[in-house]
Amino acid sequence: xxxxxxxxxxxxxxxxxxxxxxxxxxxxxxxxxxxxxxxxxxxxxxxxxxxxxxxxxxxxxxxxxxxxxxxxxxxxxxxxxxxxxxxxxxxxxxxxxxxxxxxxxxxxxxxxxxxxxxxxxxxxxxxxxxxxxxxxxxxxxxxxxxxxxxxxxxxxxxxxxxxxxxxxxxxxxxxxxxxxxx
Amino acid sequence: xxxxxxxxxxxxxxxxxxxxxxxxxxxxxxxxxxxxxxxxxxxxxxxxxxxxxxxxxxxxxxxxxxxxxxxxxxxxxxxxxxxxxxxxxxxxxxxxxxxxxxxxxxxxxxxxxxxxxxxxxxxxxxxxxx
Ligand code: FES
Numbered sequence: 185x186x187x188x189x190x191x192x193x194x195x196x197x198x199x200x201x202x203x204x205x206x207x208x209x210x211x212x213x214x215x216x217x218x219x220x221x222x223x224x225x226x227x228x229x230x231x232x233x234x235x236x237x238x239x240x241x242x243x244x245x246x247x248x249x250x251x252x253x254x255x256x257x258x259x260x261x262x263x264x265x266x267x268x269x270x271x272x273x274x275x276x277x278x279x280x281x282x283x284x285x286x287x288x289x290x291x292x293x294x295x296x297x298x299x300x301x302x303x304x305x306x307x308x309x310x311x312x313x314x315x316x317x318x319x320x321x322x323x324x325x326x327x328x329x330x331x332x333x334x335x336x337x338x339x340x341x342x343x344x345x346x347x348x349x350x351x352x353x354x355x356x357x358x359x360x361x362x363x364x365x366x
Numbered sequence: 367x368x369x370x371x372x373x374x375x376x377x378x379x380x381x382x383x384x385x386x387x388x389x390x391x392x393x394x395x396x397x398x399x400x401x402x403x404x405x406x407x408x409x410x411x412x413x414x415x416x417x418x419x420x421x422x423x424x425x426x427x428x429x430x431x432x433x434x435x436x437x438x439x440x441x442x443x444x445x446x447x448x449x450x451x452x453x454x455x456x457x458x459x460x461x462x463x464x465x466x467x468x469x470x471x472x473x474x475x476x477x478x479x480x481x482x483x484x485x486x487x488x489x490x491x492x493x494x495x496x
Contacts, residue, residue: 187408187410190412191407191408191412194402194407194412195404195407198402198436202436260404300412300416303412303415303416304412306419307402307412307415307434310432310434311402311434312433312434312435334372335375338372338375338376338379339375339379340379341431343431343432343433344394344431345418345419345422345423345427345428345430345431345432346379346382346383346423346428347379348419348432349419349422349423350375350378350379350382351375352419353367353370353378354370354374354375356367357367357368357369357370358369358370360367360369361369
């Protein structure tokens with residue numbers, strides 16, 4: 185089971201990139217009462233059939249692990265939503281993309297801790313592939329945004345450790361500012 | 367910390383770069399590849415990534431790049447990390463927790479010795495000491 189909500193979010197964004205998306209939009213919103221996130225991509229999407237099965241932990245397209253008939257990405261999300269009386273939804277259209285949404289009450293005792301968003305964002309942004317990832321992070325009415333393309337233009341090679349460290353520092357400063365304001 | 371703008375970030379980068387230039391000339395001679403599949407993340411690959419970054423920064427290791435890859439098919443030994451470095455055999459480390467990640471930076475990347483007790487894919491028995 186994933187330890188934090190950030191782990192779940194990372195998994196979803198990774199799915200989008202693996203689905204061949206060139207545009208991925210992640211929104212993570214917190215209010216005193218609720219925590220919600222959504223990932224929208226223009227990747228290859230899922231057929232109705234696959235969609236129906238995608239939440240079943242014992243389903244996998246068998247491509248990643250030829251011999252392992254188990255997939256774990258989305259089921260984690262649904263399991264978590266279920267456990268906390270929240271809601272997770274997937275809308276997908278083959279060839280057009282997928283939208284995954286999650287929301288839950290912020291104070292439910294079984295809700296996993298939020299996790300370190302700056303570290304998670306650094307990893308999501310620096311993962312391999314050519315795609316644009318836009319992140320909108322909101323607490324109450326304050327927000328900041330990140331764009332992978334913009335950060336790559338500013339920093340250069342996103343596998344360079346110095347650059348990764350700088351990126352993390354940058355995102356930390358945005359998070360800190362947001363927490364202060366929020 | 368004051369909130370940084372993209373311009374600040376650009377400046378920081380240029381400063382770092384200047385300081386780095388000399389060492390940069392030596393180029394990137396090592397690659398750290400971290401398995402970030404679902405199971406990797408669940409097993410703590412994120413903490414490992416973070417520890418690598420932090421330890422490299424602290425110990426001034428600039429000759430390495432960090433890459434993420436999807437699943438490596440090694441669920442049972444996650445987090446899994448492959449290290450490729452000039453003059454060293456390619457090694458796959460298993461069960462890389464935070465502490466092991468820091469040791470890999472200090473021993474493998476800096477001092478060119480293997481972290482033998484975490485080697486998953488043994489290069490050859492005569493290279494590793496038990
Ligand atoms: S999900 Fe575990 S190795 Fe692929």
